[in-house]
Amino acid sequence: MALDDRKSGFTFVGTRPDRPDGLDKVTGRAKFGADMSAPGMLHGAILRSPHAHARIVRIDTSKAEAHKYVKAVVTRADFAEVPFKPGLEGEFWNVLENVMAGEKALYDGHAVAAIAATSALAARDAVKLIEVEYEVLPHVTDVDKAMAPDAPVIREGAADYSVPEGVHPNVVRYHESGHGDVEAGFAEADLVIEDSFVTEATHQGYIEPHACLGQLGADGKGELWCTTQGHWIAQKTCAALLGIETSQLRVTASEIGGGFGGKTTVFIEPVALALSRKANRPVKIVMSRSEVFRATGPTASASMDVKIGMKKDGTITAAEGIFRLQGGAFPGAPGDMTAMCAFAPYNLTNVRQVGYDVMANRPKQAAYRAPGAPMGAFAVESVIDELCKKLDLDPIDVRLKNAAHEGTKASYGPTYEQIGLVESLEAAKAHQHYSAPLKPGQGRGISCGFWFNHGGETSVSLALSEDGSAQVMVGTPDIGGSRASMALMAAEVLGIPYENIRVTIADTATLGYNDVSHGSRVTYASGLATIKAAKHAVEKLCERAAAKWGIPVDAVKWENGCAVPSGPNAGDFDPLPLAEITANMGSTGGPISGHFEATPEGAGVSFGIHIVDAEVDPETGKTSVSRYTVIQDAGKAIHPAYVEGQYQGGAAQGIGWALNEEYIYGDDGRLQNSIFLDYRIPVASDLPMIDTVIVEVPNPGHPYGVRGVGETGIVPPLAAIANAVSHAAGVRMRQLPMSPPRILAALKQDG
Amino acid sequence: MSKFHVTTQVNGDEVEFLCDPRETLLDCLRDKLNLTGAKEGCGTGDCGACSVTVDGRLVCSCLMLGVEAEGKQIETVEGIADGDVLHPLQKKMIEYAALQCGICTPGILVAAKSLLEKNPNPTEEETRYWLAGNLCRCTGYDKIIRAVMDTAADLREAS
Amino acid sequence: MTGGQQVVEVDATTTGEILRELVRRYPQLQAPIDAGVSIAINGRIIASGLSEPVPEGAEVYLMQRLRGG
Ligand code: FES
Ligand code: FES
Numbered sequence: 005m006a007l008d009d010r011k012s013g014f015t016f017v018g019t020r021p022d023r024p025d026g027l028d029k030v031t032g033r034a035k036f037g038a039d040m041s042a043p044g045m046l047h048g049a050i051l052r053s054p055h056a057h058a059r060i061v062r063i064d065t066s067k068a069e070a071h072k073y074v075k076a077v078v079t080r081a082d083f084a085e086v087p088f089k090p091g092l093e094g095e096f097w098n099v100l101e102n103v104m105a106g107e108k109a110l111y112d113g114h115a116v117a118a119i120a121a122t123s124a125l126a127a128r129d130a131v132k133l134i135e136v137e138y139e140v141l142p143h144v145t146d147v148d149k150a151m152a153p154d155a156p157v158i159r160e161g162a163a164d165y166s167v168p169e170g171v172h173p174n175v176v177r178y179h180e181s182g183h184g185d186v187e188a189g190f191a192e193a194d195l196v197i198e199d200s201f202v203t204e205a206t207h208q209g210y211i212e213p214h215a216c217l218g219q220l221g222a223d224g225k226g227e228l229w230c231t232t233q234g235h236w237i238a239q240k241t242c243a244a245l246l247g248i249e250t251s252q253l254r255v256t257a258s259e260i261g262g263g264f265g266g267k268t269t270v271f272i273e274p275v276a277l278a279l280s281r282k283a284n285r286p287v288k289i290v291m292s293r294s295e296v297f298r299a300t301g302p303t304a305s306a307s308m309d310v311k312i313g314m315k316k317d318g319t320i321t322a323a324e325g326i327f328r329l330q331g332g333a334f335p336g337a338p339g340d341m342t343a344m345c346a347f348a349p350y351n352l353t354n355v356r357q358v359g360y361d362v363m364a365n366r367p368k369q370a371a372y373r374a375p376g377a378p379m380g381a382f383a384v385e386s387v388i389d390e391l392c393k394k395l396d397l398d399p400i401d402v403r404l405k406n407a408a409h410e411g412t413k414a415s416y417g418p419t420y421e422q423i424g425l426v427e428s429l430e431a432a433k434a435h436q437h438y439s440a441p442l443k444p445g446q447g448r449g450i451s452c453g454f455w456f457n458h459g460g461e462t463s464v465s466l467a468l469s470e471d472g473s474a475q476v477m478v479g480t481p482d483i484g485g486s487r488a489s490m491a492l493m494a495a496e497v498l499g500i501p502y503e504n505i506r507v508t509i510a511d512t513a514t515l516g517y518n519d520v521s522h523g524s525r526v527t528y529a530s531g532l533a534t535i536k537a538a539k540h541a542v543e544k545l546c547e548r549a550a551a552k553w554g555i556p557v558d559a560v561k562w563e564n565g566c567a568v569p570s571g572p573n574a575g576d577f578d579p580l581p582l583a584e585i586t587a588n589m590g591s592t593g594g595p596i597s598g599h600f601e602a603t604p605e606g607a608g609v610s611f612g613i614h615i616v617d618a619e620v621d622p623e624t625g626k627t628s629v630s631r632y633t634v635i636q637d638a639g640k641a642i643h644p645a646y647v648e649g650q651y652q653g654g655a656a657q658g659i660g661w662a663l664n665e666e667y668i669y670g671d672d673g674r675l676q677n678s679i680f681l682d683y684r685i686p687v688a689s690d691l692p693m694i695d696t697v698i699v700e701v702p703n704p705g706h707p708y709g710v711r712g713v714g715e716t717g718i719v720p721p722l723a724a725i726a727n728a729v730s731h732a733a734g735v736r737m738r739q740l741p742m743s744p745p746r747i748l749a750a751l752k753q754d755g
Numbered sequence: 756m757s758k759f760h761v762t763t764q765v766n767g768d769e770v771e772f773l774c775d776p777r778e779t780l781l782d783c784l785r786d787k788l789n790l791t792g793a794k795e796g797c798g799t800g801d802c803g804a805c806s807v808t809v810d811g812r813l814v815c816s817c818l819m820l821g822v823e824a825e826g827k828q829i830e831t832v833e834g835i836a837d838g839d840v841l842h843p844l845q846k847k848m849i850e851y852a853a854l855q856c857g858i859c860t861p862g863i864l865v866a867a868k869s870l871l872e873k874n875p876n877p878t879e880e881e882t883r884y885w886l887a888g889n890l891c892r893c894t895g896y897d898k899i900i901r902a903v904m905d906t907a908a909d910l911r912e913a914s
Numbered sequence: 915m916t917g918g919q920q921v922v923e924v925d926a927t928t929t930g931e932i933l934r935e936l937v938r939r940y941p942q943l944q945a946p947i948d949a950g951v952s953i954a955i956n957g958r959i960i961a962s963g964l965s966e967p968v969p970e971g972a973e974v975y976l977m978q979r980l981r982g983g
Contacts, residue, residue, distance in 0.1 A: 022849045023849065023852070025857075026848075026849035026854075027841075027849070029857035030841065030845040030848050030849060030854070030860055030864060031792070031832065031833065031836055031841075031845070032790070032791070032833045033792070035791070036791075036794065036858060038791075038794070038795065039785075041786075124786075125775055164945070165946060166949070181977075208892075209892050210856070211858045211890055211892050212794065212796065212856070212858040213796070259858075261794070261856050262856045262858060262892050262893055263856075264892070290795075293797040293798060293799065293801075293802075340978040341981065344978070371981060375981060414957075417975040418954030418956075418959065418977070419957045420957050421956070421958055458961055458980060458981075460961065460962075483855065483856050483893075484856065484893060485852065485855060522981075603961075603962065605958065605959070606958045606960075607959070609959070645852035646852055648898075649852055649855050649894055649895075649898060650855075652894060652895035653894055655895055656892075657892070679797065679799050680797045680799065680890065681799060685890060687886075687887040687888070687890060688884075688891075688896040688900065689880075689884045690887075691895060691896055691897075693879075693897050693900070694895050694897045705958060
C-alpha cells in the first residue's frame with residue numbers, strides 16, 4: 005500500500021502496547037459516573053410523564069416538600085431565571101425543554117419535576133408524592149403518520165427556513181441535494197428498481213446509565229462530575245440552563261461506560277445542579293436503565309424510498325432517495341446526514357437526495373455512531389443488491405465499477421480527496437471470506453458504508469517533567485482506549501518510551517475548550533493536537549540544546565529522543581537526550597511544555613465494506629450470523645487492536661440493529677420495552693468472531709494519515725445482513741429489525 | 756426506616772453494615788462498603804455488570820438483597836488480584852484489548868473466573884454461553900472470548 | 915436562493931470571508947448559513963472553521979453542518 009515507506013518510519017505508532025488505564029479498569033478501581041460520592045450528598049430522583057403528549061395543567065409539590073427526608077424539589081420554574089444569559093435560544097432552549105418539561109410533556113418519560121432527598125430510597129419514594137394534573141393531548145410516534153395532514157402538531161413554529169410551504173408543521177428541516185438529471189439517467193438504465201424501507205429507532209445501549217454529582221452554590225460557582233463524551237459542552241449547556249457563567253462551573257468527566265453519541269448532551273446534569281442550588285448540598289442522580297431507554301437520546305427512526313437505475317454491465321445511471329427521519333419531539337433528526345451519506349460511495353452522474361427532519365412524540369434523538377448514515381445505507385445497498393441479483397452481477401464488481409475515488413464529485417457535492425474505497429473493495433474481494441463456499445441454507449451479503457468523520461475544537465497541553473517523563477492533558481474522554489493512542493503519538497514525536505508518558509483527561513478548569521468525543525474525532529483531532537503539542541515542546545528542547553552548545557537553533561534537530569547537531573556548521577556534539585535537557589530546565593529557561601489550541605479541519609472521510617454469512621431458520625424465522633468480516637479504511641491505525649475493536653463493536657451494534665433492537669410504542673404512546681430483557685442487545689452467544697481488515701489509505705489532512713474509525717463500522721451492517729438474509733431465505737426484507745416474526749411474515753407472504 | 760444489621764465476608768474480610776430491607780446487595784457493596792467495582796447496568800439481572808460470587812456461586816448482585824448476604828462469603832472484582840499481582844484473566848484482558856470503555860469488565864472478569872474454576876477447558880461455544888449474561892456493548896465480544904480462552908489454555912499448561 | 919444559480923464565484927481568502935461575501939450578495943443565504951454550514955475546499959471538509967485559508971481558484975462547496983456520534 006501507498007503508506008509502506010511512511011509506515012516503516014514509525015517506532016511506536018502501529019504497535020499494540022497495554023493501555024495506560026488498563027490496571028484501573030480490570031481491578032474495579034476506575035471511577036465511572038455513579039462511583040463518586042461527596043460528604044453531605046443528597047440523592048435526586050426525577051418524576052417523568054406517563055403520557056406521550058399532554059398539557060401540564062398544575063404541579064403540586066407540597067406533599068413532597070413536606071416529606072421529612074426531602075431537601076429540595078425543582079420544576080421548570082427553577083430554570084427559568086437566567087440572570088447572565090437571558091433568552092435561551094435555539095438548541096439551548098431545546099435542551100432545556102427536554103431536560104425539564106415546560107408547558108407540555110412531549111413524550112413518555114419526559115421529566116416534569118425532580119426532588120433531592122437524603123437517600124436514594126427516600127428520593128424514589130418521595131418523588132411519587134408530587135402531584136401533576138395533565139390534560140392529555142393526541143399524540144403521534146410514527147414518522148409517516150407524523151407527516152400526515154391530520155397529525156397532531158407537536159410545536160407550532162419549530163420549522164426552520166428550509167421547509168417548503170404546505171408541509172406539515174412537524175416537518176422542521178428539509179434538505180435536498182444532488183447533481184445531474186435523474187430522469188434522464190433512469191431513461192438510460194436497463195433496469196430501474198424502486199423500493200421503500202423502514203427502520204425503527206434503536207438505542208446506543210451503553211452499559212453505563214447516565215450519572216452525575218453536582219454542587220452549585222448561591223454564589224453561582226459549581227462543580228459537576230459526570231459521565232459524558234464532552235465535559236465542555238456539558239459545562240456550556242448547564243451554565244446556560246442555570247443562568248450562571250460558564251467559567252464558574254468546573255466539570256470533571258468520569259471514566260465513561262460507553263457513549264456512542266448518546267452522551268454528547270445533558271439530561272440529568274442541570275437537574276442535579278438546580279437541586280443542589282436549592283438544597284445547598286451536593287446532589288447525585290443516577291438514571292435507571294428504564295429511564296435511559298425512555299428519556300435519553302435514541303436514534304431516529306426512518307421511512308425511505310430509493311430508486312436506482314442500472315445498465316446491464318452494472319453501471320449506475322441514476323439514483324434518487326427520499327429519507328424521512330423521526331427524531332422525537334425536537335428538531336435534530338439527521339435526515340440531511342442520511343441523504344448526504346446514502347449515495348456517497350458511488351461515482352454518479354445523476355443523483356438526487358432529499359432528507360426530512362420530522363418531530364414525533366418520542367424522546368429527543370441523539371447521535372448514534374455515524375448518525376443517519378446506517379438507515380440510508382440499508383435502503384440504498386439493498387436496492388443495489390437487488391439490481392445485482394436481477395442482472396446477475398457480482399455485488400463487489402458492481403460496487404467497484406461505480407466506486408468513488410479521488411477526483412469524483414461526491415453525491416453530496418464536493419470533490420473527493422484521496423479516499424480508500426477502491427482499496428477497501430479490492431481487499432474485500434480478495435478476502436478468503438468472499439470466496440469461501442456457503443453451506444446449504446446460508447446466504448452471503450455485502451454492503452458499503454460511508455461516514456464523514458469530524459475534527460472539532462481541540463486543546464491539548466503537554467508538560468515535561470525534570471526526570472524526562474511527559475504528561476499529556478487532553479480534553480476528550482477516553483471511551484475506547486484513546487489514552488493509549490495519544491501516548492503512542494506523543495512517544496513518536498518525543499522519542500521517549502510509551503510507558504514514560506501519562507495521559508490525563510483534564511477537567512474544564514485546567515485546559516481550553518474541547519468538543520465532545522464524537523464524530524470519530526478523538527484519534528484524529530486530539531491526536532493531531534497531541535502531535536503538534538509534542539512538536540511544540542521539541543522546538544523548545546532544541547532551543548535549550550542549541551544554547552548549551554552555542555550553535556544556532558536551526559543547526560539542531562530532534563532524533564530518537566535526543567537533540568543532535570545537524571548540518572555542516574553545527575559542530576561535533578554528543579546527542580543530548582531529553583532527560584538531560586529537562587534535568588536542569590529550571591536553570592536553563594524554565595519549565596518546558598507544548599500546547600495546541602485550534603480546530604483541526606480535514607478529518608478525512610472513510611469507507612467500509614462488510615461481508616456477512618447468515619442463516620435463517622424457516623420454522624422460527626430466527627437469523628443467525630455465521631461469519632462476519634469488516635474491511636475498513638483507517639487512514640493509519642495508531643493502536644491497531646483498538647481500531648479492530650471499533651470495527652468489531654460497530655459490527656455487533658449493527659447486527660443488533662438489523663436483527664433485534666427496536667423501540668416499541670403502544671397505541672397509548674408509551675414505550676413498551678424499556679429494559680434489557682425486552683430491548684435485547686446482542687450477547688456473546690449471538691455472535692461469531694468478527695474478522696477485521698484494516699486498510700490504510702492515508703488521510704492527507706493528518707500528519708500520520710489518521711482517519712476517524714469509530715463510526716463508519718455501523719453503517720454497512722444493516723444492509724449487509726439484510727442482503728445475506730435475502731440470499732439465504734429468498735425474501736427481501738424492507739423493514740428493520742428483521743426479527744423472527746417479521747421474517748416469518750415475509751416468508752409466508754412470499755408463499 | 757428500620758434497618759438490619761448484616762455481617763458478611765467480602766473478599767476474605769469480615770464486614771458489617773446496616774441496610775434497608777429493600778436495598779440490594781449491589782447497593783450495599785457500592786454505597787455502604789465503598790466497593791464500587793461492581794456496576795449497575797440495569798438493575799434487572801440482564802446485564803451482568805454487577806456480577807459477584809456468593810459462596811462460590813455466580814450471581815447478579817442487583818437481584819439479591821443486602822440482608823440475604825448475612826453469613827455469606829462474597830467475592831467481587833476487587834478481590835480477583837492477589838495483592839499487586841494480577842490474575843491471569845486480568846492480564847489477558849488488557850493484553851487482548853478486550854475492554855474499550857471497561858464498564859462491563861468487572862462483571863466479565865468475575866463471570867469468566869467462575870467459568871474457569873468450573874471448566875478449565877471451555878470450548879468457544881461454552882465460553883460464549885457462559886458469558887451470555889454479561890452484556891458488552893463496545894467490543895462485539897471477539898477479543899473478550901479470545902482473552903478468556905487463551906487464559907484457560909495458559910492456566911492448563913501451568914497446572 | 916442565489917437567484918437560481920448553483921455556482922457562484924466570489925473573491926475571498928478564508929472560509930469566513932466566503933460566507934460574508936455570499937450573504938452580502940445573496941441575503942437569502944443568511945438563514946441557512948446561520949443554521950450552520952460546513953464548507954468543502956477542494957474536497958477537504960471544513961466543519962465549522964471560519965479562518966481556514968482558501969487557495970486561489972479553489973472549488974468551494976457549501977453543505978449542511980456536519981454532526982457526529
Ligand atoms: S445490574 Fe445486575 S444484571 Fe445488570
Ligand atoms: S467494554 Fe464497554 S461495555 Fe464492554
